[in-house]
Amino acid sequence: MYFESFDAFLQMGKHGIYVWSAYGISALLIGLNIGLALRARTLARAEVIRLIRREALNVADSTD
Amino acid sequence: MLSAVWQTLTRWYHQWGSPRYFFQYSGVLLRWLWPLAIVATMTGLVWGLAFAPADYQQGDSYRIIFIHVPAASAALLGYVSMGVAGLVGLVWRMKMADIMIKAIAPFGAILAAVALITGAIWGKPTWGTYWVWDARLTSMLLMLFLYLGVIALINAIPDPRQAGRAASLLSVVGVINVVIVKYSVQWWQSLHQGSTLKVVGETAMPAEMLSPLLISMLGIYLLFACTVLVRARTEIMRRERKSQWLKEALQ
Numbered sequence: 658m659y660f661e662s663f664d665a666f667l668q669m670g671k672h673g674i675y676v677w678s679a680y681g682i683s684a685l686l687i688g689l690n691i692g693l694a695l696r697a698r699t700l701a702r703a704e705v706i707r708l709i710r711r712e713a714l715n716v717a718d719s720t721d
Numbered sequence: 722m723l724s725a726v727w728q729t730l731t732r733w734y735h736q737w738g739s740p741r742y743f744f745q746y747s748g749v750l751l752r753w754l755w756p757l758a759i760v761a762t763m764t765g766l767v768w769g770l771a772f773a774p775a776d777y778q779q780g781d782s783y784r785i786i787f788i789h790v791p792a793a794s795a796a797l798l799g800y801v802s803m804g805v806a807g808l809v810g811l812v813w814r815m816k817m818a819d820i821m822i823k824a825i826a827p828f829g830a831i832l833a834a835v836a837l838i839t840g841a842i843w844g845k846p847t848w849g850t851y852w853v854w855d856a857r858l859t860s861m862l863l864m865l866f867l868y869l870g871v872i873a874l875i876n877a878i879p880d881p882r883q884a885g886r887a888a889s890l891l892s893v894v895g896v897i898n899v900v901i902v903k904y905s906v907q908w909w910q911s912l913h914q915g916s917t918l919k920v921v922g923e924t925a926m927p928a929e930m931l932s933p934l935l936i937s938m939l940g941i942y943l944l945f946a947c948t949v950l951v952r953a954r955t956e957i958m959r960r961e962r963k964s965q966w967l968k969e970a971l972q
Contacts, residue, residue, distance in 0.1 A: 658772060
């Protein structure tokens with residue numbers, strides 16, 4: 658570790674507010690991006706699986 | 722030798738241009754890509770934030786570089802990829818090309834925003850101001866708007882083929898702006914410093930700073946690749962939801 662203490666790490670030589678706000682906003686935006694992408698994928702997959710189930714039910718009904 | 726390379730490339734082009742092939746193999750690829758992307762990003766950022774030495778002029782504020790440069794360069798690269806996909810879509814009418822543009826644009830816009838925001842925050846202690854209307858910053862802001870424009874076009878046009886053509890056109894034309902962003906610091910007087918990384922010639926940055934920067938870049942590129950693949954798969958599932966092969970793949 659470059660810094661002498663955890664406190665020094667947080668303070669970043671008086672630039673802590675700049676460094677940590679930059680990283681905080683970045684993490685938030687990138688995390689949001691990944692979360693939204695994964696959620697959209699889950700919803701799209703659920704929709705296809707719903708169609709498959711409905712089709713299976715229709716087939717089962719017609720063979721009764 | 723050259724013809725073998727060309728044959729391989731055309732085979733890949735046709736294989737990955739098929740939604741079915743793309744869906745199958747991107748799923749396999751993602752299983753490796755996600756862990757790699759997360760490990761590389763974390764390693765690069767922790768190294769840069771906690772272990773790299775401070776800059777002799779800027780002190781610790783320079784540590785913003787480890788997210789700023791990867792985000793900016795990935796946003797540029799993303800736009801070029803969108804331009805290539807746009808060209809393929811316009812010339813060869815490939816369905817996957819439209820899907821790729823739709824998959825690239827959201828994270829591209831976010832990374833352009835990250836580059837602008839982290840740059841502004843870095844500007845305050847370094848230049849004494851958050852923002853100046855110089856060539857580099859203004860062209861980067863234009864890039865964010867171009868990304869948002871592509872997203873807006875796709876959302877505004879209900880027919881996917883027409884939406885794809887419009888988005889392709891804006892992607893191709895917008896590549897000019899990538900060139901402007903890239904060379905703005907050389908062509909015009911700018912407050913922004915010159916490129917840290919050089920493809921040709923020696924990079925001025927010492928290895929203790931360069932290594933974490935390169936690893937962070939790799940990490941952000943891989944994260945970009947992962948979300949592009951995930952979004953492309955989502956779009957394939959939406960468009961092909963009635964296809965038999967997709968139902969079989971998901972069962």
